[in-house]
Amino acid sequence: MHEMGIAQNILDIALSAAGKEGASKITRINLVAGELRGIVPLQLTFCFGLVSKDTIAGGAYLNIDEVPVSGHCDGCNSDFSIKEYEYVCPKCGSTKIQLIGGTELSIKDIEIE
Amino acid sequence: MKINVMQDVLQANDRIAEENRQLFEEKHNLVLNLMSSPGAGKTSLLERTAERVAGKLRLGVIVGDIETTRDADRIGKFNIPAIQLTTGTACHLDANMVASALPHLKLDNIDILVVENVGNLVCPAEFIVGEDYKIMILSVTEGDEKPLKYPLMFRESALMLINKxxxxxxxxxxxxxxxxxxxxxxxxxxxxxxSCTNGAGLDEWVSWLTAKHRDKTGGAGHA
Known part of the structure; x- marks a missing residue:
């Protein structure tokens, strides 16, 4: 259900960026969404369609690149992907892990006319 | 034409959360963002906590609910300032909603401000409101597999209370x-x-709360 608020934020940011360029239309928005953010793409696309309807972003394609969860082990200095929320280093078994991917939620770029 | 944006989607929220956080810092408030499913015992926990810290720590509460002021009414009975935010259809509290409640609270007279979020295991974990810690309640009637089903909230929380x-x-x-x-x-x-019903474990919870308040204020209460 938080997709509606997120869709509104995406629209605000895209409209502001497009406005600075004097764009008449936004055709595509490239979004990066970490797996941990729990974004449901279908729902987000639907909500975005609703909020953007009467704006220059109406009909824009919302492209969502999902980023899997990955971590860095402080113990043995290795990077690895985290599956099934196993926050354990596969090499040395340490649980001292920094997340390096999977929590992002940002607009990378937009395409305008 | 492609233009680079590279902007965090929740940056507007995070900026307001930072303003809230600075205000709480200034007023020496320990702020907890309390989250759980509906009916896990958030309001009961606050009632039992109010009884135990009375005369030692001054609580303040911001309660988010989709409808009704029942929770604020329950908490208000303990002479604790409680502001109810009815969120309408929103499934979580965000930084802006919390900011809108702050002018109605005398923050100088509060040691610990609890933001009782909307009952929901998913959305509240996405939005920071300026808190020092996110804490959550899992009740035994919900099932022990919930951390695996709703990982973000468990990942973000400093404390999990297992209630009931x-x-x-x-x-x-x-x-x-x-x-x-x-x-x-x-x-x-x-x-x-x-157990908010028979009181088990509540002394340990109050110790946790007291220790976090001490960490934040260096032991200097302003009572």
Whole structure:
């Protein structure tokens, strides 16, 4: 259900960026969404369609690149992907892990006319 | 034409959360963002906490609900300032909603401000409101696998309270499983088992709260 608020934020940011360029239309928005953010793409696309309807972003394609969860082990200095929320280093078994991917939620770029 | 944006989608929220945080810092408020499913015992926890810290720590509460002021009414009975935010259809509190409640609270007279979020295991974990810690309640009637199903909230929380342990014998909830599942998602999470009905574990919870308040204020209350 938080997709509606997120869709509104995406629209605000895209409209502001497009406005600075004097764009008449936004055709595509490239979004990066970490797996941990729990974004449901279908729902987000639907909500975005609703909020953007009467704006220059109406009909824009919302492209969502999902980023899997990955971590860095402080113990043995290795990077690895985290599956099934196993926050354990596969090499040395340490649980001292920094997340390096999977929590992002940002607009990378937009395409305008 | 392609233009680079590289902007965090929740940056507007995070900026307001930072303003809230600075205000709380100035006023020496420890701020907790309390989250759980509906009916896990958030308001009961606040009632039991109010009884135990009365005369020692001054609480303040911001309550988010989709409808009604029942929770604020319950908490208000303990002479605690409680502001109800009815969110309409919103499934979580965000930084702006919390900011809108702050002018109605005398923050100088509050040691610990609890933001009782909307009952929901998903959305509230997405939005920071300026808190020092996110804390959550999992009740035994919900099931011990919840950390695996809703990982973000467990990952983000500093403390998980397992509530309704007086009902354990009537459920197939395993404390051992629940602990293991939560620690798998978040190895640093603190876990306290409580019952708001018979009072089990509540002294340990109040100790946790008192210690965090001491950490934040360096022991200098302003009572």
């Amino acid at each position: 342990i007086d009902l354990l014998q009537y459920t197939n909830f395993s404390l051992k499983e629940a602990r293991a599942n939560a620690l798998k998602i978040n190895p640093d999470i603190d876990i306290i088992e409580i």
